Amino acid sequence: MKTNKLFFALLIAVLLISVAASIVAAAEPVEITYSYWGTPDEAASVQAVADRFNAEHPEIVVKVMAIPNEEYVTKLNTMATANELPDCGIMNEAGVLDFAEKGLLADVSDMYAGADSMPLDSITFKKDGKPVAYSAANEILILYYNTDMFDAAGLPYPSATEPMTWDEFVATAKKLTLDKNGKNADDPEFDAENIVQYGAVVDNWTWQLEVWALSNGGSWFNADGTEVTINSPEAIESIQKVADLYLVDKVMPYNAGLEDNGIQRSIVSGTVAMATGGTWNVGTSLPGSVKYSVAPLPVMKKEVTICTGGPQVIFSQSKHQAEAMEFIKWYTKEENSWDNLIATGIWMPILEKYYTDEALTKKWIDNPNFPKYEDYKAAVVDYAMNYAVSTSWYYTPHTNEFIEYLRSILGPVWDGTQTAEEAINGGYDYLSSILAGE
Amino acid sequence: MEIDVRKKKADHRLLDGERKTAYLCLIPSCIGLIFLTYVPLITVLILSFFNWKGVGTLQWVGLTNYVRLFTKDPYFIDAIKVTVYFSVLAVFGSILYSFAIALLLNQKIPARGFFRAIFYLPYVLPAMAVYLGWSWLYESNWGLFNYILSFLGIGKVKFIGSPTWVVPSLALIAVWLSGNLIVIFLAGLQNVPRVYHEAAEMDGASGWQRFRYITIPCMTPIIFYNLLMSLITNMQVVTPALALTQGGPGNSSRFISYVMYTYAFKDAKLSYACAISFIFFLIIAVFTIILFVTSGRWVFYQGGND
Numbered sequence: 001m002k003t004n005k006l007f008f009a010l011l012i013a014v015l016l017i018s019v020a021a022s023i024v025a026a027a028e029p030v031e032i033t034y035s036y037w038g039t040p041d042e043a044a045s046v047q048a049v050a051d052r053f054n055a056e057h058p059e060i061v062v063k064v065m066a067i068p069n070e071e072y073v074t075k076l077n078t079m080a081t082a083n084e085l086p087d088c089g090i091m092n093e094a095g096v097l098d099f100a101e102k103g104l105l106a107d108v109s110d111m112y113a114g115a116d117s118m119p120l121d122s123i124t125f126k127k128d129g130k131p132v133a134y135s136a137a138n139e140i141l142i143l144y145y146n147t148d149m150f151d152a153a154g155l156p157y158p159s160a161t162e163p164m165t166w167d168e169f170v171a172t173a174k175k176l177t178l179d180k181n182g183k184n185a186d187d188p189e190f191d192a193e194n195i196v197q198y199g200a201v202v203d204n205w206t207w208q209l210e211v212w213a214l215s216n217g218g219s220w221f222n223a224d225g226t227e228v229t230i231n232s233p234e235a236i237e238s239i240q241k242v243a244d245l246y247l248v249d250k251v252m253p254y255n256a257g258l259e260d261n262g263i264q265r266s267i268v269s270g271t272v273a274m275a276t277g278g279t280w281n282v283g284t285s286l287p288g289s290v291k292y293s294v295a296p297l298p299v300m301k302k303e304v305t306i307c308t309g310g311p312q313v314i315f316s317q318s319k320h321q322a323e324a325m326e327f328i329k330w331y332t333k334e335e336n337s338w339d340n341l342i343a344t345g346i347w348m349p350i351l352e353k354y355y356t357d358e359a360l361t362k363k364w365i366d367n368p369n370f371p372k373y374e375d376y377k378a379a380v381v382d383y384a385m386n387y388a389v390s391t392s393w394y395y396t397p398h399t400n401e402f403i404e405y406l407r408s409i410l411g412p413v414w415d416g417t418q419t420a421e422e423a424i425n426g427g428y429d430y431l432s433s434i435l436a437g438e
Numbered sequence: 439m440e441i442d443v444r445k446k447k448a449d450h451r452l453l454d455g456e457r458k459t460a461y462l463c464l465i466p467s468c469i470g471l472i473f474l475t476y477v478p479l480i481t482v483l484i485l486s487f488f489n490w491k492g493v494g495t496l497q498w499v500g501l502t503n504y505v506r507l508f509t510k511d512p513y514f515i516d517a518i519k520v521t522v523y524f525s526v527l528a529v530f531g532s533i534l535y536s537f538a539i540a541l542l543l544n545q546k547i548p549a550r551g552f553f554r555a556i557f558y559l560p561y562v563l564p565a566m567a568v569y570l571g572w573s574w575l576y577e578s579n580w581g582l583f584n585y586i587l588s589f590l591g592i593g594k595v596k597f598i599g600s601p602t603w604v605v606p607s608l609a610l611i612a613v614w615l616s617g618n619l620i621v622i623f624l625a626g627l628q629n630v631p632r633v634y635h636e637a638a639e640m641d642g643a644s645g646w647q648r649f650r651y652i653t654i655p656c657m658t659p660i661i662f663y664n665l666l667m668s669l670i671t672n673m674q675v676v677t678p679a680l681a682l683t684q685g686g687p688g689n690s691s692r693f694i695s696y697v698m699y700t701y702a703f704k705d706a707k708l709s710y711a712c713a714i715s716f717i718f719f720l721i722i723a724v725f726t727i728i729l730f731v732t733s734g735r736w737v738f739y740q741g742g743n744d
Contacts, residue, residue, distance in 0.1 A: 074703035081492035081708065098706070102493050193593060195579075253579040256599040256687040271580065401705045405512060411688030415600065430512050 030323045031061045034331075035076070035089030037069040037310075045340045053330055060323045065089070070260075073400060080104055080317070087318035088328050090136060090310045093391070094207070094399040096125045099313075100132040101397055106314040106321050108133060111329060117351040122307050122390045127397075135309030136332055137347030139278045140384045141211050142305065143295045144263060144286070149176055149197065149273040153184075158274070158295035160378035166241065169274075169298035173199025173251035176273035185250055192250045199251035201275040202242045203262030204414060206407040207399075208276070208306075210392060212238035216300040221435075225396040228435050230406075231428045238300060239413060239420040247416045257407060257414055267292055278308075279380055282370060283346030293371045294379045296387070307388040309350070345369045348384065355385040402434045479719070486713035492706040503713035514714065516689045517697045518721065520605060521673060524693065525725075527609035528672040532616035533664060537657075540623030554624070561617030569681035572611050573598065598683055601690035608678045608691060619664045626660035627653070658737045666729055673722050694718045 036046050043066030050062040065086055067075045073092050079085045080102075091099065099105050109131060112118055123135035143158060150157055153176055158164055164172065174185035176199035183190045185199065202212075210220050218234025221227065229235065245252035253272070255265075263281040266272035268289040276297060286292060297305055312332055314324045330336055334349050341347040342364065354360045361381055362373075370376050393399040409427035412418035418426075486504070489497040507514050543554050560568065575582045576597035584594045597607045634652045643651070676695035679685050685692035685700075698718065702711030 074699075077492055077703050077706045080706075083493075102491065102706075104493065194588060198579075254596060254599055255578070256596075256683075258599075258682075258684045258686045398705075404700060404704065407684065408513070408686065408689050408692070411601065411686045411690070415596070415687065417601070427512075430510075433510075 029059050029061045030320050031063060032088065032318070032320050032324050032327060033063050033065050033086035034327065035065045035067055035086040037072045037090060037092070038066055039068070040066055042066065049331070049336060049340060050327075052336070053327055057326065060326060062327050083317055085315040085317045087320050088312065088314045088324035091133065091313045093135075093308050093310055093393045094403065096133050096311060096313070096393065097127055097395075097397040097399070100125070100127045104316055105132055106316045106318070106324075108314060108325070108328075111325070111332070117353040119350040120307075120352055122388055123309050123350055123394070125311060125394050133311035133313050134332075135350055136312045137280075137309040137341070138307055138350050138384060139280050139309050139348060140305045140307045140380065140388050141208060141276055141278055141297060142379055142383070143274055143276055143297050144267045144281070144292050145274045145295060146267055146270070146272070147291045147293055157293065160293075160295050160375040163296040163303055164298040166298050166300045169200065170245070170249050170251065173245070173274060174249065175199070177251045195250070195253075198253050198266075198272045199274065200245060201252055201255070201262055201266040201272045202245055203276050204242055204255060204257035204410070205260050205262055206257060206403045206410065207391065207393070208262075209239060209242065211297065211304065211306045212242055212300065214304045214306070214389065215297065215302055216241070217302055221392050221396055225392065226435075228428065228432045230431065231424050234301075236420045236424050239410065239424070241300065243413050243416070243420060246414065255414065257410060279348055280346050283341075283344040287369070293375045295375070296379045296383050303387050305383060305388050306391045307384060308391040308393070309347075343367060343369060348380070355381055396435060398434050398437055402431060405430060405434060482712045483716050485709045486716050488709045490709040492708050496709075503710050504717070506710070507713055507717065513689060513692050513697045517692050517694045520690065520692060521675065521694045524605050524609055524675055525669060525672040527606060528612035528675070529665065529668045531609055531613040532619055532668055533661065535613045536616045536619035536664070537623055537661070540620050540627055543620070543624060544627045557620050558617040560615050565677050566681055568615065569611070569678060573682050576607055598691075599687060601687050604683060604687065604691045608683070611678065612672060612675070616668070619668060622664055623657070623660060626657050630656040655738045656740065659739055662729075662733050662737045666726065669725060669729065670722060673725065694721075
């Protein structure tokens with residue numbers, strides 16, 4: 001009897017201790033990891049933002065994991081294989097639909113439930129028509145120009161409201177391409193072998209070329225992303241026109257299209273008068289480099305630009321999806337990423353109201369980090385609202401493979417050993433098979 | 439007599455102890471070899487018969503990956519050609535270069551230690567920094583090499599931007615990076631017995647004759663070793679493609695390792711990449727065997743056959 005009592009008391013004690021332990025455990029904050037591409041410096045500034053969240057939410061601790069941009073996809077793929085993906089993170093655009101296809105992304109459909117403004121439709125990733133991720137930022141391709149070079153040549157600046165036609169763009173670029181004797185590309189004595197200043201760079205970093213197919217009235221894919229249409233005459237001609245800037249017009253420096261640094265090697269290095277590039281450059285590479293402003297892209301046939309932006313996602317391997325969602329919801333609110341990402345010009349807001357309500361637009365871009373207000377308002381804010389369409393990776397899968405192969409077949413086009421027609425027709429079947437996932 | 443027996447016993451025990459120690463010391467490297475080389479190798483082979491995208495289930499596909507590799511893959515055949523081309527240039531280039539530098543550094547020149555450090559330095563520099571530096575030298579429009587060429591009145595060369603020049607340009611970097619070979623050659627040169635040279639000198643052999651008939655034969659084991667190491671390293675080349683060229687222009691620097699890397703880690707086609715890496719393993723094995731088989735004819739071991 002005595003032993004029985006003792007046993008009973010012991011049992012209760014164990015029970016009490018375990019209940020107490022689980023209460024303590026519940027009070028212990030949940031730790032989640034947020035992955036971000038960027039340098040350790042950038043990660044530190046993102047961690048600073050996360051720390052504000054941590055202060056407001058004692059039950060969650062967010063840790064930022066920085067992965068260099070060029071390794072981002074590889075790192076995430078490897079972590080997915082090891083079942084060790086972070087809880088949430090920014091995702092490389094080209095990999096979103098592949099990750100969605102493999103079931104690696106958690107459902108984010110109620111991310112904006114009850115919000116007063118929805119993200120723009122053009123920056124919503126869709127699989128079979130259903131949203132799977134929302135870009136954290138909106139970025140479009142625009143034209144940057146070096147104002148000093150225009151002043152020196154006595155040329156008017158490109159208009160921020162009326163885009164140049166392609167022919168006007170080439171003609172302007174010729175006037176701004178100078179040889180070592182100071183003669184421009186229109187001069188009969190122009191020495192094309194000794195150019196010291198080029199008129200233009202149209203970035204041939206592969207994905208950015210899609211905009212020219214659209215501008216020329218063609219496309220790379222049909223509307224629902226099920227068929228490759230890059231072999232249409234308009235799409236082929238658009239690639240040839242870009243290549244001809246170097247081959248025929250002699251206004252663009254040679255580039256094999258192998259590096260993602262169009263703005264750095266043109267506007268930032270101060271060797272090129274006009275260059276196309278993404279709006280993130282306003283905050284990343286351009287500060288403190290040269291005097292510049294912005295204009296819409298030149299137009300082949302149709303006024304258009306493409307938009308993109310890495311989405312914030314929650315990975316389905318996470319054991320703390322609810323907490324991750326809590327953080328992502330908080331983080332994507334403009335006011336929380338305002339100081340280090342939006343006001344610096346790196347990210348453009350994703351909510352429609354910033355584009356339609358001029359008071360909010362002013363709050364966003366009327367600061368010294370941006371080029372002249374009127375230029376940026378017309379060439380970026382209004383342009384993004386009225387002329388931006390989704391880059392194809394918002395609705396086509398296998399983008400990394402597609403882009404990689406396209407880059408490889410376009411190599412001979414940039415140095416003129418093949419025409420765009422030969423290259424595209426030669427590679428068309430394989431491009432189609434990549435889209436089909438064969 | 440008694441003493442002899444005791445000594446023998448002691449010897450035996452000593453040998454036993456030594457043997458034990460030897461096996462004990464071998465265990466870590468055996469474990470390493472098994473778990474870091476053989477197990478992955480076999481896993482790679484097994485995976486190559488499946489369809490696996492890194493997550494989800496494995497799906498048996500038999501030889502499909504291998505068939506696709508040789509019939510449909512747009513990169514693989516080119517990649518083999520480019521890799522072999524690069525390896526030939528880089529291996530022979532670095533052997534000639536480092537042997538020549540080692541010969542010079544073996545002379546009694548002033549500040550010899552300084553020069554030895556200078557030539558070894560590239561080998562220990564961080565790879566990304568090295569390639570970034572070279573990319574500035576090679577830049578197609580404004581690079582230093584093109585500046586010098588235009589100064590000399592020669593037209594611009596696109597170097598790594600040109601399908602013709604990209605592999606030789608990258609091979610040149612590999613040659614410049616071969617400081618480790620220099621060190622091994624130097625060590626070998628210092629082991630060439632002086633007596634041979636002295637004897638030959640007395641017999642009136644010229645400097646060239648002594649080099650051709652004494653230095654070279656004595657160095658053949660070292661040359662063989664360096665050739666082998668350099669071959670294996672250069673066949674596996676991937677850094678320049680990752681750092682500089684992304685395999686381009688076109689496919690002209692798309693090395694096998696790079697193809698494997700992009701399939702495995704960018705496109706997450708892991709089992710397909712396994713098939714590539716297994717074929718790649720066979721290719722390197724073939725070259726290594728060729729080197730070993732032919733080595734009997736030209737490598738001279740002073741120690742004789744043991």
